[in-house]
Amino acid sequence: MFNLKYDIMKEEVSSSLDILLNRLAEWGNTLVENLPNMLLALGVLLVSYFMARYISKGVSKLVQKRVPQKSITNLISNLTTVVVVLFGLFLALSILDLNDALMSLLTGAGVAGLVVGLALQGALSNTISGVVLSFRKNIRIGDWVETNGFAGEVVKINLNNFIIKEADNNKVIIPNKTILENPLKNFTLTNKMRVVLGCGVGYESDLDRVETLTKNTVKECIEQVESADDVEFYFEEFGASSINFIVRFYITSESAIEKLRAKNTVIKAIKKAFDKEGINIPFPIRTLEFSTGLDLNAKKVAEAFSTN
Incomplete structure (x- = not known):
């Protein structure tokens, strides 16, 4: 019995070996x-x-x-x-x-x-937007832009975000998708920038003299303004305490910081010119009138208090 099992096992091993070799x-x-x-x-x-x-x-x-x-x-x-x-x-x-x-x-x-x-739908969307922004000719590193409530110089366009440096040297990181979905103002695309400045003068002022003096003052302190006729001047309204006007002119610049510098220069020059000519720039005044029917004679009031 043992030999029979041994022979059967030997045949199975031999058969398996033949199959493996084949x-x-x-x-x-x-x-x-x-x-x-x-x-x-x-x-x-x-x-x-x-x-x-x-x-x-x-x-x-x-x-x-x-x-x-x-x-x-x-x-x-x-x-x-x-x-x-x-x-x-x-x-x-x-x-x-x-x-x-x-x-x-x-x-x-x-x-x-x-x-x-x-x-990764959101991340891929920002990545694709970053690639699109990188190939746009109207957005470059160093441009001064305004978008999503922020304004500053473009310092980097990454795969996921858009980095701008504001005038106060703070950096703002904005997702690329947000840049493509919202309006973007690029101040660097043109080398001319319009400066708008508002002011007011007293009602007693000679308005023709105010207009002439303002135009000449802007021409003298801003080199890019060649003639006083290039300065736009408009009276806007009769204000609460002044007659208000705006003055507009163009400067040659690609940076918004130059616009601020031009405003600063013109404001100081106009203030100095108006002071020299005696033109008043009034601050808001409120007049209170009392109509109570009472006799507020100062002498009688003083006597009443002294008696008491």
């Missing part, structure tokens, strides 16, 4: 037959790897000429590398006749991309 022989034959394709596929992968490096460097140099942001350049360079390497991988799989594996890989990549896209 399978190894088949694999060996398949390897020999597909060896040229495998070598060709390996060569394609190596070529695609080195091509990706050179193409990535070339794309990086081209992008740097148009986009000053290093982060954007690195992103496009890395994307180029990935695309070239993936193309080489798919070509190598096709050479090896692994179409099923190729389809599975593409399906998995599509599903993974969809999941990642849904999970």
Whole structure:
């Protein structure tokens, strides 16, 4: 009985060994037959790897000429590398006749991309917006812009945010998506900037003299104003305590700080000129009238208090 079991086990082991040897022989034959394709596929992968490096460097140099942001350049360079390497991988799989594996890989990549896209929708939106902003010619590093309630110099455009430096040297970080979805005023796109200044004079003033003096004062203190006729002057209203006017003129500048400096200069010059000519710039005055019917004679009031 024992010998019979031993013989049966021996036959099973021998049969399994024969199957294993046959399978190894088949694999060996398949390897020999597909060896040229495998070598060709390996060569394609190596070529695609080195091509990706050179193409990535070339794309990086081209992008740097148009986009000053290093982060954007690195992103496009890395994307180029990935695309070239993936193309080489798919070509190598096709050479090896692994179409099923190729389809599975593409399906998995599509599903993974969809999941990642849904999970990182906000971040991807900011990233894409950053790429779009980097290629816009009307927004550059160093421009003075106003957007989303902030005004300042553009110091950096990253993949996720837009950084501006305000006049008080504070930096404001704004998401790129917000920049694209809201209006943006770029003061640097033109080298001319209009300055508007308001003021008021007393009702006793000679208005023609006020207009002439104001225009001449602006012309004398602002070099960019060539003639007094280039200064716009308009009386606006009869105010509570003054007749109000605005004066407008243009300066040659690409920075909003120059607008503030021009205002500062003109305000001091107008104040000095009005003081010299005796023209009053009144502050708000409120007059109170009492009509009670009482006799408020100062003498009688004093006598009443002294008696008490």
